[in-house]
Amino acid sequence: xxxxxxxxxxxxxxxxxxxxxxxxxxxxxxxxxxxxxxxxxxxxxxxxxxxxxxxxxxxxxxxxxxxxxxxxxxxxxxxxxxxxxxxxxxxxxxxxxxxxxxxxxxxxxxxxxxxxxxxxxxxxxxxxxxxxxxxxxxxxxxxxxxxxxxxxxxxxxxxxxxxxxxxxxxxxxxxxxxxxxxxxxxxxxxxxxxxxxxxxxxxxxxxxxxxxxxxxxxxxxxxxxxxxxxxxxxxxxxxxxxxxxxxxxxxxxxxxxxxxxxxxxxxxxxxxxxxxxxxxxxxxxxxxxxxxxxxxxxxxxxxxxxxxxxxxxxxxxxxxxxxxxxxxxxxxxxxxxxxxxxxxxxxxxxxxxxxxxxxxxxxxxxxxxxxxxxxxxxxxxxxxxxxxxxxx
Amino acid sequence: xxxxxxxxxxxxxxxxxxxxxxxxxxxxxxxxxxxxxxxxxxxxxxxxxxxxxxxxxxxxxxxxxxxxxxxxxxxxxxxxxxxxxx
Numbered sequence: 001x002x003x004x005x006x007x008x009x010x011x012x013x014x015x016x017x018x019x020x021x022x023x024x025x026x027x028x029x030x031x032x033x034x035x036x037x038x039x040x041x042x043x044x045x046x047x048x049x050x051x052x053x054x055x056x057x058x059x060x061x062x063x064x065x066x067x068x069x070x071x072x073x074x075x076x077x078x079x080x081x082x083x084x085x086x087x088x089x090x091x092x093x094x095x096x097x098x099x100x101x102x103x104x105x106x107x108x109x110x111x112x113x114x115x116x117x118x119x120x121x122x123x124x125x126x127x128x129x130x131x132x133x134x135x136x137x138x139x140x141x142x143x144x145x146x147x148x149x150x151x152x153x154x155x156x157x158x159x160x161x162x163x164x165x166x167x168x169x170x171x172x173x174x175x176x177x178x179x180x181x182x183x184x185x186x187x188x189x190x191x192x193x194x195x196x197x198x199x200x201x202x203x204x205x206x207x208x209x210x211x212x213x214x215x216x217x218x219x220x221x222x223x224x225x226x227x228x229x230x231x232x233x234x235x236x237x238x239x240x241x242x243x244x245x246x247x248x249x250x251x252x253x254x255x256x257x258x259x260x261x262x263x264x265x266x267x268x269x270x271x272x273x274x275x276x277x278x279x280x281x282x283x284x285x286x287x288x289x290x291x292x293x294x295x296x297x298x299x300x301x302x303x304x305x306x307x308x309x310x311x312x313x314x315x316x317x318x319x320x321x322x323x324x325x326x327x328x329x330x331x332x333x334x335x336x337x338x339x340x341x342x343x344x345x346x347x348x349x350x351x352x353x354x355x356x357x358x359x360x361x362x363x364x365x366x367x368x369x370x371x372x373x374x375x376x377x378x379x380x381x382x383x384x385x386x387x388x389x390x391x392x
Numbered sequence: 393x394x395x396x397x398x399x400x401x402x403x404x405x406x407x408x409x410x411x412x413x414x415x416x417x418x419x420x421x422x423x424x425x426x427x428x429x430x431x432x433x434x435x436x437x438x439x440x441x442x443x444x445x446x447x448x449x450x451x452x453x454x455x456x457x458x459x460x461x462x463x464x465x466x467x468x469x470x471x472x473x474x475x476x477x478x
Binding site: 039040041042043044047048152172286287316318 | 438439440441442443444447453454455456458459461
């Protein structure tokens with residue numbers, strides 16, 4: 001085992017895609033970060049993700065930063081030879097009723113006004129864009145630039161890039177608490193009692209950020225939410241070519257969601273969430289089974305949309321815990337202890353934002369922004385941890 | 393590495409502290425994972441906490457063996473507990 005360093009300029013707590021992206025951006029900015037992951041890199045929320053990279057139906061306020069976030073993934077794929085299955089396959093938002101038609105048309109009109117290439121599809125056009133999507137639809141939205149990445153391989157790529165740029169990243173090194181002195185952060189205490197000194201600490205531990213922040217009396221408005229997914233046995237390539245999602249309601253109504261896609265391996269990954277599951281305290285630290293109602297409604301939705309897939313065998317299911325904030329946006333920025341930063345609150349779509357947030361936060365920490373000035377300003381407002389009147 | 397003792401399916405086993413639990417299971421609990429048809433021994437699958445293929449009981453709670461490191465005194469039970477000394 002590698003001995004723990006006694007000190008670091010910046011410590012990043014959490015080795016999911018967000019923490020890895022922060023470490024990469026810091027290393028590229030010339031800071032030598034120490035990243036500490038409690039278990040395996042990307043082994044919690046990140047690896048359980050469906051890793052969609054796109055701007056469609058994410059809200060207009062974030063459109064500019066999200067567009068840039070998507071560009072960063074495309075650029076990383078190009079620069080590294082795409083070892084992580086970045087696939088700009090496009091996204092279909094299926095529509096089953098008049099309300100959905102209205103929502104879909106509104107999303108498309110507003111996003112197009114901002115320069116997106118999305119458009120509406122008629123049922124006939126849907127079957128051209130996705131041949132096996134033959135269920136009873138009134139139409140669909142289509143965002144041709146939405147991509148996916150393989151969440152395991154992308155996390156490993158960002159880890160390798162961060163290390164090559166000078167970051168030290170250690171797994172199976174759980175942080176138990178933050179250390180402060182005279183109101184400012186001065187390091188972390190590990191689960192085994194070892195202390196590591198640092199002038200700056202970034203909390204990037206997803207749904208675990210709350211309890212680590214609580215160690216210095218900071219009450220972060222981030223709670224864990226159970227999310228789950230299913231995978232089928234491998235199917236022939238091209239069985240499903242796009243990311244297929246439900247069109248989300250407008251106006252902040254939680255309407256549940258569906259996401260269906262075929263991985264490069266051939267497995268079909270899918271879920272349908274109608275009711276969010278009550279997440280009891282401690283659930284994220286135990287092994288949870290996927291509820292049977294979720295499995296049944298997910299299968300119903302898959303076979304309603306893709307009748308040809310009715311007989312395919314399920315391979316596995318899994319649960320992950322997303323970090324949810326009150327307004328479904330990340331908290332990224334400074335907290336009320338000097339030297340303490342946060343980058344958490346994925347709300348189920350952290351993958352897309354991670355590289356952008358890493359750069360944003362590295363700019364805030366070093367005082368030398370990497371993002372262009374307008375995006376840095378946007379991000380500072382959008383993700384301000386103090387906006388909920390708690391925690392900062 | 394220090395050598396410590398754990399309890400594996402009721403039997404004391406000495407192993408290096410900090411070693412991945414899966415490593416011990418592969419060498420000392422050959423029935424821990426088996427192929428469904430032939431019953432052939434199998435190792436880890438994903439190795440990073442996601443496939444749940446390596447779930448065993450650690451200190452009374454389900455746990456993914458690939459995310460566990462050997463600690464002195466940990467009590468590990470596989471699905472093959474009671475079938476002889478590991």
